[in-house]
Amino acid sequence: MTPLEIPTDLDATLVLVRHGESEAIVERRFQGRLETPLSATGRRQAALIARRLARPLDPPALPLPVGSPLAIVHSPLGRAAETAAAIRDAAAAPGAFATSIPLRSDERFLEIGQGDWEGVPADEITARHGELLARWRRTPTLAWAPGGERLAEVRERVAPGIADLLAELQAAGRPGSIQAPQVAGYRDGDLDQPWTVLVGHDGVFKVLLLTLFDLPLERFWMWTSDLCGITVLEIRAGRPVIRAMNLTEHLTGLLDDEAQAASDERARSGAL
Structure with missing residues (x-):
């Protein structure tokens, strides 16, 4: 596949947020594109991340530009849509951005289709398809769920989605704000x-x-x-930089230690 072309004059930020815990995750079932609502814990997680993004300067400050986001884009699946709606609602509250942020779904960011495995308990998949599952974990480009998506197919839909997000950010940027490549972590003036x-x-x-x-x-x-x-992904003069990776401190104290350990184990199971 042709490499993604990032405009060399683009200076912007893309924030990735995974959805909250779903009922299928609690039940240890493969999700893929299965519609499954947020669990009670998932709704609490969504509220906490919404509050964190609505108040990015609360210590420790998040490495985000000043002002409200251009948009909140989400996968059409309910667990992502519900999390996105919580972020939008918190952003509009007094003391936050106090503005209405556009919310829209984009099917190009649907989860990887897991075909026949969707909705099936993980233990059953391991028992019936253990060898195939092991190959998926070991060589993900050479194995996939029966009837599911190949990674190359996923990239074919995700890449245009990324390109459109970047084009939208570029159109909203300040013309001529970047004169030359900058070193990540060093900024000139306010990052707006x-x-x-x-x-x-x-x-x-x-x-x-x-x-x-x-x-x-x-x-x-x-x-x-x-x-x-x-x-947090920062684009500086067309070059992507990871400014923060998988921050979860805002969820601290959500559960007691035993429940938190179980939740952490489920969280790490991603891509089910």
Whole structure:
């Protein structure tokens, strides 16, 4: 596939947010494109991440531009849409951005289709398709769920989605704000470039990051997005930089230690 072309004059930020815990995650069932609502814990996670993004300067400050995001884009699946709506509602509250942020779904950021495995308990998949599942974990470009999507197919839909997000950010940017490439972490003046929030899924975010950084799909498992984790991607003069990866401190204290450990284990299971 042709590498993603990032405009060399683009100076913007893209924030990735994984959805909150769903009922299927609690039940340890493969999700894929299965419609499953947020669990009670998932709704609390969504409220906490919404409050965090609405108050980015609360210590420790998030590395975000000043002002409200250009838009909140989300996967059409309910667990992502519900999380995105919580972020929008918190942003409009007094003491936050106090403005209405456009909210829209984009089917190109649907979770990876898991075909016949969707809705099936993980233990059953392991018992019936253990060898295939092991190959998916080991060589994800050479194995996939029966009737499911191949990673190359996922990238074919995700890449145009990323390109459109970047084009929208570029159109909203300040003309001529970048004269030459800058070193990540060093800024000139206030960083008031545009930014967008994308609420989606662990599997799709893995593919998105590989595409953005022009890395092979064989490295699919190198990235992790925990439930309601925050990843901040900064584009500086057309070069992507990870400013923050999978932040989850805003969820601290959500559960007691035993329940938190169980939730952490479920969060790490991504791409089910």
